[in-house]
Amino acid sequence: MSFRFALLVAGFVLAALNLRPAIAGVSPLLDEIMTDVGLTPAGGGAITTVMIVCLGVFGPLAPVLARRIGLDRTLLAGLLVLALGVVLRTLDGAPALYAGAAVAATAIAVMNVVMPGIVKQHFPGRVNLFTGVYSSAASAGAATASALMIPLERSTGYGWRGVSAMIALPALAAALLWLPQALGKQAAAQNGPRPFRAVVRSRITWYVTGLMGLQSLTFYVILAWLPTVFLEAGLPADQSGYLLSMTTLVQVGATFAVPVLAGRRRSQSGYVAAAVLLTMAGYLGLLVAPVTVPWLWMIVLGVGQGAAFGLALLLITLRAPDPTAVTALSAVAQSVGYVLAAVGPVLFGALRQSSGGWTAPLGVGMAILVVQLVVGWLAGRPATFR
Template sequence: MSALTAGRWRQALLLAGVLGIAANLRPAITSVSPVLAAIGSALGLGGVGLAVLATIPIGCFALLAPASLPLQRRVGLEPAVLLILVMLSGGLLLRLIDAAPALYLGTAIAGSAIAMANVLVPAIVKRDFPNRVGLVTGLYITTLYIAAATAAGVSVPLMRASALGWRAALGFWAIPAIGGVFLWLPQVRHGVGRSPLTTRGGGFARMIRNPLAWAVTMFMGLQSLGYYGVLSWLPSILHSIGIAPGRAGLMLSISTIVALPSTLITPLLAVRGRDQRGLMVAVTGFTLIGYAGLTLVPGLAPWVWIVIIGLGQGAMFPLAMTLIVLRAGGPMEAMALSAFAQTIGYAVSVIGPLGMGVLHTMSGVWWPSMAFLTATLIPTFAFGLRAARSETLTLDAMRATV
């Protein structure tokens, strides 16, 4: 085999491994909301307990994202990803146990693994696919959305088809996670000769003084606030207007499926323009229409609002991920900015599902929760415009200015 052929084969294996990671970063979360009522009934959890369950993964995203940096420095990028996938598999298997502590602990372990994987993937893309950032990011997030939609759509059928009930709907996703472990194994062998990436001492901390890093971070956090708010409570909102739980779960799945075109196209458009401000106007405006419709007239045309929200949110998340890569000057900056954006950003996003749950508990209706979600698009747009400017940050330059 020639060196050129071998190189292409390694690239293909790496892309398959990256997509294998993507396939396992959302089912642990999207499989929960369609069966929340069944979980609450089986385990005696009230509204607060279920809100906490829905919020655990996002809290883990905020708290555990920085842990990926020392892990990667200690063992290397490829072994770190392997350990994370093993951790994810263990957390999902733990949710097969019929007990609330196991459910909460398994969700926390899985959420922690996802948090660390979220940070490392942009570094892989920046390092190994520097000339295909838009394409690889689009494929990565499209795979992520397909897996998310599948998990949301089949949770209720899995629950009904198995004697394990809701545990089958959640624990089933350990199977593709274990598959992801085996798919990533070749990368550990190929990465043996590679040195771990280093953030050159304090790269994460330097982001605190950088306005561009904050703009990317807040856009990441605020768009995630909306995404996880919808993800956690959309089935319940739809059920409140007379839609059956199974159909509500299917509609959540559909909202993710219709996002696929915008998910794939957005990164490709983002890398073509000199900056991304026009794209930012389009995606936030589209999302605003969907949020406003679900707030003001949810029962008038729920499918329309679901499709519009799916398309809008389907563009915002890949745009946020692409901005992390585009605004970073290299793979080390991408990893540091990714960790910073996801640590702070996901701390902000916790307000989404938790705040919506609290507002609903206080009012007994869902429109205040959706009005709150709609209002968050104002700062989302403001920070997004700043993050969309054609600038890059480098750790060396930041070192000189600190």
């Protein structure tokens, strides 16, 4: 392995590690944030919702930027803006909190969309492997953030603002590592036809979009409310946070292994079905016996959600023929998908508030997973848009 290729892989992995901490780091600190800033439960859930809405609304910026400055420079810009948004979010007052969340999420939206195109551009012969690498790195970033926020707060004494600001450091480190790629010859703007018309007219686009959106909805619901579910079931705060960390950590292995295996097959439908059924089993455990064997539910849920996430990203890369088309398909699937996903945390919070428990929200989650199973099966069938 040459030094140039090793630097490429290192920058790519560290960039992927930054795709989730700014979002995952909110949940363990949510009670403290709400108390300090004076937010209601709906207002606390809105932090995550604002970020998810931005993931959907601003994703279409990525193909525009990629055509003008190239995929590599677009990723570099995303990392720098992410660091800025994370710091802005820690300033005093609710407006800064929400504005910083929006800026950080806009950067993540652009990065989310360009990553499949970067896989297609830099690793065209190993799409399944590097999709597994970056999707598992993204999951690892979420697991690390959710696990370290409370211990860092206790050990440093900085409070939620100080430890939240630390999330900017790995983004800046990734930007430094990615700088050689952004300055290289391959970083030129993308030329050629705009494939959006072919993308939006294809049924496979909307199957992939449905899978991306619904698996994202279930993921962000768990990310936003899982510690609260366990707290209200009687578990202490630190154990609730560790269980969230466990399920996100388990996702790391699934998001790596499943795309690598599924990418070797002509059809990925069977893998999608297995992922959704495992997620349903995890939801059922939370519904029926959340404190009996919570670690088991978290393992099952983590495998299912991690596999679904990795498969959604793999299908975006497999279903389009070149980096430009992959970026366009990624923009549609992730933008529409994340707008759909934004409904999740607020919907579950409202259902919890109106019903007085978690039976109704988790029941709705099970129904959503049935729909995910159908669209995922269709998305997994071999096809490309034309």
